[in-house]
Amino acid sequence: MEFDVTELPEADHPEADETAPDFTRPLVNAEFWEDTALSDLTAEGPLLLVFHPMDGAFPTTYIWNELLERDLDVEAVGVSISTPYEHKTTIEERGLDEAGYRLFSDPQNGVAEEYGISHDLDGMAGVSEPRPALFLLEEDRTVAYAWVAEEWPDFPDYDELERAVAEL
Incomplete structure (x- = not known):
């Protein structure tokens, strides 16, 4: 597959030891969806927040396939x-x-946008999506690990992510 690699502008995102912003959005599972706050999920334990492009995009497929294969704890x-x-x-x-x-x-x-990782889609006025990013959050939403794409496409170091999860 041929594609151009594009450098992305610097992102102003939550870093390790900072508190990740809370939000409420529809949370979807295989059966239904309901408005849910991020803080409700982190209150149950650590959480990996995975920002990804729209469904069907090759980076989205690759990210979820890799996470499924690794079966992180x-x-x-x-x-x-x-x-x-x-x-x-x-x-x-x-x-x-x-x-x-x-x-x-x-x-x-x-x-x-609130996380500082919005990415304008080329050639589509007013259309943006999140750049790929991972935030490993503790129960109080403290960021234990952060990775944000610096170019398009870009993927995290999954071994580094596994180490961060093991250190929780």
């Missing part, structure tokens, strides 16, 4: 601009429900 929840309907299909097709993974729907991309 932490709950993972995604965030993208895809609608709850699209998320429900993705969850079913990718087998994310079997791993207990759920996806927040944020069509206006407000959560990515």
Whole structure:
């Protein structure tokens, strides 16, 4: 597959030891969705917050396939601009429900903007999505590990992520 690698502008995102912003959005699983606050999820234990491009994009597929293969010992929840309907299909097709993974729907991309990782899509005026990013959050939403894409496409060091999860 041929594509251009594009350097992304610097992101002003939450770093390790900072508190991740709270938000409420529809949280989708294989059966239904309901408005849920991030703080409600982290109150149950550590959480990997996975920002990814819209469902169906190759980086999204690659990220979730890698996370499923590694079977990390932490709950993972995604965030993208895809609608709850699209998320429900993705969850079913990718087998994310079997791993207990759920996806927040944020069509206006407000959560990515709040996290400083919004990415304008080339050639589409007024359309943005989150750049790929991972935030490993403790129960009080303190960021234990942060990775944010610096170019398009870019993928995290999954071995480094596994080490960060093991240190929780």
